Amino acid sequence: THIDLCREMTLIIAEELEHFEQVRVLLAQRGIRFGRQQPAAYGKELNKLVRSDEPDRAVDRLLIAGLIEARSCERFAVLRDHIEDSELRKFYGDLFQSEARHHMTYLKLARTFAPAESVTSRLRSLAIAESSILEQPGTLPRMHS
Numbered sequence: 001t002h003i004d005l006c007r008e009m010t011l012i013i014a015e016e017l018e019h020f021e022q023v024r025v026l027l028a029q030r031g032i033r034f035g036r037q038q039p040a041a042y043g044k045e046l047n048k049l050v051r052s053d054e055p056d057r058a059v060d061r062l063l064i065a066g067l068i069e070a071r072s073c074e075r076f077a078v079l080r081d082h083i084e085d086s087e088l089r090k091f092y093g094d095l096f097q098s099e100a101r102h103h104m105t106y107l108k109l110a111r112t113f114a115p116a117e118s119v120t121s122r123l124r125s126l127a128i129a130e131s132s133i134l135e136q137p138g139t140l141p142r143m144h145s
Contacts, residue, residue, distance in 0.1 A: 004112065008105050015098060022091065043068065045133045049126060055113040062113070063123050066106035067130050073099035 027034050046067065050118040073096055080092040110119045 002112070005109055008109060012102055012105065015102075019093040019095065021100070026088075026091065041136070042133060045136075046126075046130060049129055057115045059119060059122060060126070061112045062106045063119070063126050066103045066110070066123075067126060069103040069106060071098045071134075073103060 024034055046064045050064065051057055074086065076092045076096040076099060080089055080096055085087050107119070107123070110123075113119075114122075
């Protein structure tokens, strides 16, 4: 059984839903209409890298989630450090901390499925592939996958 995985994922999901609600409220306060976005190619391309056999599949899915969180963390740090709006600066700072925590949690969970050296090696490989994906031009700017 993967009780730790279930517990950690439940906490991440709850926190992400809280962030979603915070964004919805901020948009409403600023008179910005909430709308559905087109899915970004980034996540889809990353998911093509997932190996099919277990436990490799679990490791890859967790590492890819960690990479997505790491990129979001970087973006929120840039926003936090360059925005004048104090409410948004605090919000992006809180998101930065949350995404960093999620990133570390995903890496820790991946190590429950495979030895640390194997996870580190696979993370390096996925990060190289991710850099190629990030170099591909997107149609719209994104803050999160």
